[in-house]
Amino acid sequence: xxxxWLIFQREFLNRVQKRSFLIATILIPLIFPAIISVMIYVxxxxxxxAGIQTVEVYDLSGRFQLEKTAKYRFVPVSGDIEKVKDDFNxxxxxxxxxxxDFKLSEPEGIALYTRENPSIRKIEELENILENKIHDLKLExxxxxxxxxxxxxxxVRLNSINLSETGEEKESNTGALYILGFVLGVLIYMFVxxxxxxxxxxxxxxxxxxxVEVLLSSxxxxxLMMGKILGIAAVGLxxxxxxxxxxxxxxxxxxxxxxxxxxxxxxxxxxxxxMQADETARELLAQDDKAMQVLQSFNEIPFAFIxxxxxxxxxxxxxxxxxxxxxxxxxxxSQQEAQQFTFPITLPLIIAYFGLFMFILNDPHSSAxxxxxxxxxxxxxxxxxxxxxxxxxxxxxLSQLLLVGGFIFTTWIAARVYRVGILMHGTKINYKVxxxxxxxxx
Amino acid sequence: xxALIAKGITKRYTHHLALxxxxxxxxxxxxxxxxxxNGAGKTTFIRIINQIINADAGHITxxxxxxxxxxxxxxxxxxxxxxxxxxxxVGEQLIYLARLKGLSLAEATARSKKWIKKFxxxxxxxxxxxxxxxxxxxxxxFISTVMHEPRLIILDEPFSGFDPVNAKIITEEILALKEHxxxxxxxxxxxxxxxDLCDHIALIDKSRKILEGSKKEVxxxxxxxxxxxxxxxxxxxxxxxxxxxxxxxxxxDFYSSTVRxxxxxxxxxxxxxxxxxxxxxxxxxxxxxxxxxxIKLVKGGDHV
Numbered sequence: 001x002x003x004x005w006l007i008f009q010r011e012f013l014n015r016v017q018k019r020s021f022l023i024a025t026i027l028i029p030l031i032f033p034a035i036i037s038v039m040i041y042v043x044x045x046x047x048x049x050a051g052i053q054t055v056e057v058y059d060l061s062g063r064f065q066l067e068k069t070a071k072y073r074f075v076p077v078s079g080d081i082e083k084v085k086d087d088f089n090x091x092x093x094x095x096x097x098x099x100x101d102f103k104l105s106e107p108e109g110i111a112l113y114t115r116e117n118p119s120i121r122k123i124e125e126l127e128n129i130l131e132n133k134i135h136d137l138k139l140e141x142x143x144x145x146x147x148x149x150x151x152x153x154x155x156v157r158l159n160s161i162n163l164s165e166t167g168e169e170k171e172s173n174t175g176a177l178y179i180l181g182f183v184l185g186v187l188i189y190m191f192v193x194x195x196x197x198x199x200x201x202x203x204x205x206x207x208x209x210x211x212v213e214v215l216l217s218s219x220x221x222x223x224l225m226m227g228k229i230l231g232i233a234a235v236g237l238x239x240x241x242x243x244x245x246x247x248x249x250x251x252x253x254x255x256x257x258x259x260x261x262x263x264x265x266x267x268x269x270x271x272x273x274x275m276q277a278d279e280t281a282r283e284l285l286a287q288d289d290k291a292m293q294v295l296q297s298f299n300e301i302p303f304a305f306i307x308x309x310x311x312x313x314x315x316x317x318x319x320x321x322x323x324x325x326x327x328x329x330x331x332x333x334s335q336q337e338a339q340q341f342t343f344p345i346t347l348p349l350i351i352a353y354f355g356l357f358m359f360i361l362n363d364p365h366s367s368a369x370x371x372x373x374x375x376x377x378x379x380x381x382x383x384x385x386x387x388x389x390x391x392x393x394x395x396x397x398l399s400q401l402l403l404v405g406g407f408i409f410t411t412w413i414a415a416r417v418y419r420v421g422i423l424m425h426g427t428k429i430n431y432k433v434x435x436x437x438x439x440x441x442x
Numbered sequence: 443x444x445a446l447i448a449k450g451i452t453k454r455y456t457h458h459l460a461l462x463x464x465x466x467x468x469x470x471x472x473x474x475x476x477x478x479x480n481g482a483g484k485t486t487f488i489r490i491i492n493q494i495i496n497a498d499a500g501h502i503t504x505x506x507x508x509x510x511x512x513x514x515x516x517x518x519x520x521x522x523x524x525x526x527x528x529x530x531x532v533g534e535q536l537i538y539l540a541r542l543k544g545l546s547l548a549e550a551t552a553r554s555k556k557w558i559k560k561f562x563x564x565x566x567x568x569x570x571x572x573x574x575x576x577x578x579x580x581x582x583x584f585i586s587t588v589m590h591e592p593r594l595i596i597l598d599e600p601f602s603g604f605d606p607v608n609a610k611i612i613t614e615e616i617l618a619l620k621e622h623x624x625x626x627x628x629x630x631x632x633x634x635x636x637x638d639l640c641d642h643i644a645l646i647d648k649s650r651k652i653l654e655g656s657k658k659e660v661x662x663x664x665x666x667x668x669x670x671x672x673x674x675x676x677x678x679x680x681x682x683x684x685x686x687x688x689x690x691x692x693x694x695d696f697y698s699s700t701v702r703x704x705x706x707x708x709x710x711x712x713x714x715x716x717x718x719x720x721x722x723x724x725x726x727x728x729x730x731x732x733x734x735x736x737i738k739l740v741k742g743g744d745h746v
Contacts, residue, residue, distance in 0.1 A: 006541055014530070210525025214586070217492040217519040218542035220511075423494070436456060441498065 003219045007227025008234070011202070015235045025239050029246035053094035055126070058084055060101045063137060066129065088113065097126070104138055178361065178388050184310050185356045185384035187240075192317045192349060192380065195236045196325040200338060202228055203329030203422070212422050221419035225330075226411075229322045233315065240314075309387055312400060317380025320407040321345065327414035330421035331429050331437075341429075352378035356385045364389035374399050376406025413438065443506055445470040445594055445625035446491065450500035453486050460486040461497070462649040468627060468642065470505075473620055475636040476629040477732075478646035479740050484629050485522070487646065488596055492519050505593060515544035518592035522599045522629070524583050528572040532582055533558070535571060536589065543590040550589075557585040561611070576603050584612060588619060595619060598629045613639070633733035643732070647740050657732075664735045667703040668728040669712060672696065674721040683707065684715070700728070 015021055056077045057064060066074035075093070077084050088096040096113040112118070112126060139149055203225075206212045215224055328341040355378060359368040364386045372382035373391070379399045383391070420437035427433065446468040453461040461483045468474045478484050489495045491502060493514065502509040504516065526535055533554060540550035558564050561581055571579055580603045588595060600616070601609045616639070620626055628640060636643065636657075643660050645653035653660060668687070674695055679686045688700040703712060709727060716722050730738075 003542060006538075010538055205528075209528055210521070210523040211527055212525070213494070213521040213523060214519065214525060214539065214583075215542065216494045217517065217521075218514055218539070423489075440456075441496070 003223045004227045004230070007219065007224060008231040011228050011231025012234050015198075015232065016238065021235070021239070025242050026246070029243050029250060054092075056084070056088055056091075056093050056096045057099065058096060059099045061099055062101075064099055064130075064133060066133060069129065071125065072129070085113065089115065094118075095126075104134060104141060107134055180306065181385045181388040182356070182361060184306070184387075185360075185381045186353070188310075188314055188317055188384055189349060189353045189356075189381045191236055191240070191314060192321050193346065195232055195318060196321045196345075197342075198232050198235075199229055199322050200325040200329035200342070201335065202232070203326050203418075204332065204335060204338065207330065207422055207425075208333065216422070221422060222415050224422075225323070225326050225415060225418050229319065229326060233318055233322070236318065237311075237314075306387065309396075310384065313380040313384055313403070316376075316400070316403040316407055320376055320380075320403065320410050321349065323407065323411040323414035327417040327421070327434075330418040331424075331434060333425060337429070348377035349381070352381035355382055360385040364391075370395065374402060376403045379403055416440075443470050444468065444503070445472075445505060446627075447503040448487070448491075448500065449502075451487065451490060451497045451502070452499040453483075453490065453495070453497050459649050461490075461646075463500070464646065464649075464651045465500075466644045466651055466654060468625060468644075470625050471620065471623055472641040473616070473626045473628060473639050474642040474644065475640035475732075476627055476644055476646065477631075477636065477736060482646045483649045484646055485598070488519070488598060488627075488629060491594075491596065492517060515590060516593045518543075518587040518590065518595040520583060520587040520595075520597045520600055522602075524580060524603070526571045526579060526583060526586075529570055531568050531570055532563075532574070533567040536582065536586055539586040540589050543592075545590055553589050554585070557589055561585065577605060577608055580604060581608065584615070588615070588624075592624065594625050594627070596627045596629070599631070600628065601630075601632065601635065633731060633736060636732045640732075645736065645739060652739055653735075660732075660735065661729055664730050664738070665727070666730070667706060669701050669703075669709065670724075670726050670728055671699050671701060671716060671720075671722060672724040673699065673716070674723065677716070677719040684712070696723070 052068070052071060052073050054073045054075055057066060057074050058077050058081065065076075066072075068074065072094075074097075077087075077096075081098075085096065094114065095118065098111040098113065100109040102108055102110075107130075110130065112123070136149070206215065206224075212224075219227075324345045325342070328338055328345065332338045332341065352372065355368070355372040359366055359372060360382055363369060369382070369386060372378045373386045374395065380403065383396070383399055416438045417434055420440055421434075424437075444467050446466070448464060448466045451461050451464045452459070464483070464487060466476075466487075476484055476487070486495070490497050491504075491509070493509065493511065504513050507513070530538070536554035536557070537547070537550045540553060541547060545553065555567075558567060563578070563581065566574065566578065566582070571582065574582065584600070587597070595616075597616070600612060604612060616626060628635065630636060640657055642656050643654065644651060655663070672692065674697070676689065676695075676697055677699075679701070683704050685702045685704060686699060687702055689697055690699075692698050701712065701716075709725075713722065713725055716725075
């Protein structure tokens with residue numbers, strides 16, 4: 001144990017004392033809020049400066065008297081189409097909308113001319129406007145009074161409330177937890193990959209610099225491997241802790257700067273997608289309300305629970321994959337050679353990453369989500385995403401138990417490959433060779 | 443007491459037998475040469491002593507005790523493939539390696555400084571190894587091998603990479619270590635080194651030990667009772683106890699001849715016989731060099 005501790009110290013200090021560690025640890029938390037601030041700033045600026053854009057409407061059907069919206073003003077134009085196009089090109093207007101005479105049942109041939117490629121969002125917005133207009137025209141065709149129509153529209157927002165087993169009602173903070181779970185899941189994915197690679201590179205370095213033979217005359221291969229894995233884990237945890245502290249301090253500061261405007265800003269953006277001008281106000285209110293709800297629910301997150309689980313899955317996932325990375329590092333002579341072996345290791349991790357998006361965040365209680373969060377190779381990423389959705393305790397415990405078993409298992413396999421591989425030079429490595437090393441007496 | 447007794451060491455890899463029932467005894471406070479051609483199994487044997495790998499069969503006794511993990515600190519090992527952490531400073535490196543061998547932080551620091559001073563390289567303390575020349579790094583590596591004052595020191599090709607000046611410094615250190623009671627095992631191909639330094643020899647070839655003993659014993663075993671004589675005036679020997687292998691002129695009527703005794707007799711007898719037929723100017727027994735013995739055994743030996 002003492003020797004593992006010595007190696008642990010060495011690995012830890014070596015990395016922490018490096019300038020690159022200091023830079024990464026301090027710069028990244030600075031960069032993130034900076035990027036966010038810049039994005040918010042640009043967004044605000046754009047929303048402000050863009051103002052209302054003018055769309056010329058060349059309407060042959062004569063039915064499209066489009067109303068002004070938050071973003072677009074519609075100006076009817078007529079005359080020779082070639083001349084209209086020519087005039088449009090010389091103007092500052094955003095677009096020219098060409099509407100042929102068409103049957104309401106088959107709206108075809110509508111075209112949008114612009115000088116630059118418009119964004120998909122803008123096209124969608126205009127499509128929405130047209131669809132709504134056609135919708136209204138159709139209703140009019142069926143002789144439905146527009147005021148009746150207005151009254152038909154309702155806006156329902158669900159307040160999601162969980163009924164806990166004790167029958168107590170608690171407002172679900174799904175929104176906030178969803179975001180948190182997603183972020184933590186992705187973080188674990190990134191950390192395991194980045195620090196796993198560090199283990200591998202460290203092992204390759206010891207092997208290629210030949211110091212390993214000197215080391216092995218003093219320590220057991222297992223001690224060397226574990227000392228390295230644990231030392232790098234400590235570096236990761238330290239870096240992460242510093243990031244959390246720095247980011248939360250800086251974000252608070254950043255939010256204070258923009259905070260007042262932010263929910264409205266988001267709401268504005270949402271609203272701009274909505275076309276009915278008269279609805280804007282109501283929507284704005286609703287959005288604001290929703291944002292408030294998310295913010296409020298952040299206060300209700302069981303942070304101790306989340307932090308414990310994050311630390312657990314972070315370490316568990318890291319140890320599980322770290323051992324495998326160490327084994328790969330021990331087997332190869334160079335980083336290039338390692339690539340063919342790192343892919344199969346990272347594959348389950350990548351699958352877990354996609355599983356997080358495809359299954360867990362969509363339907364956290366589906367059987368796919370269940371298996372993703374139980375199998376040790378995917379559970380560190382997947383379970384973080386699921387935590388938001390009240391995972392049954394037995395599933396959580398089973399998943400954690402299997403993860404512990406999982407990393408003991410991979411460490412055992414890795415140690416057997418490592419002890420042989422670390423002394424082998426210039427061997428052509430394939431899976432058969434690795435299996436042979438695994439079986440070899442030492 | 444014996445520093446090391448290896449008994450029946452066998453190590454098999456999937457496709458070949460690296461060591462086949464090798465038994466070697468290394469007397470304490472000697473310099474022993476572990477010789478053998480490339481691939482004979484020397485490195486495997488050294489790795490087994492260092493507990494880097496385990497033997498399939500046989501056992502090793504070190505200073506009277508069965509080899510265990512606790513003996514790690516008693517052994518210093520300089521592998522043939524030298525290696526240090528390139529990015530680590532010399533001082534930190536030495537301290538770290540010494541601590542892995544079991545020294546306390548304070549002790550490791552004190553001894554590192556002492557050795558650095560001894561070698562006159564104090565200003566290297568804060569240099570990274572990657573900034574040192576190959577010879578400089580070798581010195582650092584040598585220090586790391588002996589710093590924990592091991593009773594058994596195993597040096598694999600210790601002089602490779604050293605210029606003659608530094609090789610001499612290292613040689614002196616090795617002899618001083620022996621004086622202080624350490625036992626040293628050399629693994630080398632350089633026969634001059636063996637000739638100059640070793641007291642004891644073990645030769646491994648094709649996974650087997652084929653020769654072992656003190657240098658004198660070995661040489662006695664392999665000497666051929668051949669003598670080189672410089673003399674004035676030619677002579678010839680009949681079909682007696684002697685055989686004239688070679689005779690050539692050195693200068694005018696000075697000759698150099700090689701004579702072999704057909705059976706073991708006193709050299710004095712040969713001198714007596716020679717003085718009767720020629721004027722002897724010099725007389726010397728031809729003792730085989732370690733290189734000659736090595737080549738003879740490894741090449742044409744009866745062990746296949």
